[in-house]
Amino acid sequence: MASALLAADSTQASAPVAHVNNPTSAPEASAPQASATIPAENNPVVLRIDNIRKSYGDLEVLKGISFDIHQHEVVALLGPSGSGKSTLMRCVNLLEQVNDGQIWLGDTDITDPAIKQDDIRARIGVVFQQFNLFPHMNVLNNVTLAARKVHHWDKNRANERAMELLERIGMGARAKAFPDQLSGGQQQRVAICRALMTNPELLLLDEITSALDPMLVGEVLDMVRELKEQGTTILMATHEMSFAHDAADRVVLLRKGVIAENGTPEEVMDNSQDPQTREFFSHLRG
Ligand SMILES: Nc1ncnc2c1ncn2[C@@H]1O[C@H](COP(=O)(O)OP(=O)(O)OP(=O)(O)O)[C@@H](O)[C@H]1O
Numbered sequence: 001m002a003s004a005l006l007a008a009d010s011t012q013a014s015a016p017v018a019h020v021n022n023p024t025s026a027p028e029a030s031a032p033q034a035s036a037t038i039p040a041e042n043n044p045v046v047l048r049i050d051n052i053r054k055s056y057g058d059l060e061v062l063k064g065i066s067f068d069i070h071q072h073e074v075v076a077l078l079g080p081s082g083s084g085k086s087t088l089m090r091c092v093n094l095l096e097q098v099n100d101g102q103i104w105l106g107d108t109d110i111t112d113p114a115i116k117q118d119d120i121r122a123r124i125g126v127v128f129q130q131f132n133l134f135p136h137m138n139v140l141n142n143v144t145l146a147a148r149k150v151h152h153w154d155k156n157r158a159n160e161r162a163m164e165l166l167e168r169i170g171m172g173a174r175a176k177a178f179p180d181q182l183s184g185g186q187q188q189r190v191a192i193c194r195a196l197m198t199n200p201e202l203l204l205l206d207e208i209t210s211a212l213d214p215m216l217v218g219e220v221l222d223m224v225r226e227l228k229e230q231g232t233t234i235l236m237a238t239h240e241m242s243f244a245h246d247a248a249d250r251v252v253l254l255r256k257g258v259i260a261e262n263g264t265p266e267e268v269m270d271n272s273q274d275p276q277t278r279e280f281f282s283h284l285r286g
């Protein structure tokens with residue numbers, strides 16, 4: 001087992017936890033929807049999604065979504081194709097602007113138009129399904145690019161942090177390799193390293209295994225499990241139901257733009273009384 005992938009960068013003054021707010025500092029109107037069964041419920045709120053709405057033209061994709069993610073929680077965002085999982089992730093990463101509602105990262109309202117987006121992006125790591133690495137750049141340059149160009153780290157600091165992360169996943173020797181010389185699984189693991197560069201408070205993983213050869217899915221999921229063991233706070237959209245059941249502390253099920261379920265994997269995936277939810281997870285029960 002590799003050592004802490006998300007351990008504080010030695011050149012940074014503070015570990016990620018220092019940025020996390022006390023939930024009481026968020027507005028009263030958005031009280032946490034805590035459930036007694038959530039193990040991390042007493043931890044500070046890292047991400048608070050408060051009644052967000054998002055439309056594309058006439059199509060309202062997110063119709064008032066609210067939930068919290070607490071520090072060290074792994075939350076699986078599930079739902080049929082087109083239910084709005086990626087849209088929600090893109091709103092959190094500020095790639096899309098919400099039409100209504102607020103998103104809080106720690107005590108920062110990141111939907112405030114005056115926010116410095118690059119500062120927020122340094123606090124959120126993101127990995128998408130595919131096209132994560134630039135094909136014309138080697139692994140080291142891919143991993144360090146945003147830290148150097150967007151967050152203005154000097155080259156030595158960025159290279160040191162990148163090599164530390166790559167060594168931990170056994171890819172230090174491949175730092176000079178180009179993406180097309182790596183397997184899809186290795187590329188995704190490198191993309192996860194890149195997302196961890198700035199010690200983010202939250203990691204967003206959007207279907208990171210769905211473009212992979214089935215043989216390569218396991219190594220990427222193992223890395224996510226390892227991050228979970230190290231206490232990383234993760235929101236992951238996935239169609240890997242068994243993995244979600246196994247690895248998530250909590251499952252949020254989207255259906256037609258609203259939250260159909262929000263609970264533990266056992267509550268939502270095994271024991272829901274809602275016929276549509278039962279149908280959605282029916283293959284899990286055999
Ligand atoms: N940029 C866009 N412009 C217009 N419509 C969009 C845009 N992005 C997404 N949509 C629509 O929003 C809806 C939700 O899409 P989204 O990609 O969020 O779904 P998803 O739950 O991530 O699906 P999947 O499981 O297939 O990844 C879909 O109807 C999609 O066509």
Ligand SMILES: [Mg+2]
Nearest residue numbers: 085086087207
């Ligand atoms: Mg999607």
